[in-house]
Amino acid sequence: MQAFRYAQLGFEVTATDVSATSIEKAGRKAEEENVGPDKLVFVTDNILRTVLQGTFDVISDRGCFTLLQGWMRDDYCSNIYRLLNPNGLFLIKIDAKKKAVADTIEAHFRIEQTWESHYSGEEKNGPHARFFILRPLATL
Numbered sequence: 622m623q624a625f626r627y628a629q630l631g632f633e634v635t636a637t638d639v640s641a642t643s644i645e646k647a648g649r650k651a652e653e654e655n656v657g658p659d660k661l662v663f664v665t666d667n668i669l670r671t672v673l674q675g676t677f678d679v680i681s682d683r684g685c686f687t688l689l690q691g692w693m694r695d696d697y698c699s700n701i702y703r704l705l706n707p708n709g710l711f712l713i714k715i716d717a718k719k720k721a722v723a724d725t726i727e728a729h730f731r732i733e734q735t736w737e738s739h740y741s742g743e744e745k746n747g748p749h750a751r752f753f754i755l756r757p758l759a760t761l
Contacts, residue, residue, distance in 0.1 A: 625656060637668070644665045683714050686713060695725060698730070709756070
């Protein structure tokens with residue numbers, strides 16, 4: 622859904638998912654909604670062993686990172702760092718209860734802004750999240 626919204630706003634989007642089935646479904650939805658490959662490209666990819674090349678101005682994650690364990694988080698951050706333009710933005714939502722998860726991110730990225738958030742479908746008093754706008758650290 623985020624990829625479609627970004628494309629509708631005029632961004633050129635590369636959307637990834639580890640699930641080939643999800644990517645196929647998203648591709649069909651793009652065809653149905655006349656969102657062309659000039660605005661939205663879908664790639665089956667695992668960020669821990671990404672095949673993506675080049676760099677991106679903005680990278681957005683709305684749930685993948687929080688689910689990762691231990692060493693996976695560092696590999697994830699290293700790959701995001703490599704794929705992000707030096708002055709690019711990294712947008713991420715993380716379960717607010719997982720401080721250790723946020724610490725891993727801060728080893729690679731500088732926090733530009735953060736605020737309380739929630740995940741879709743949660744009750745107002747349910748588990749909360751934090752949304753971060755980050756930039757890569759100058760050197761690692």
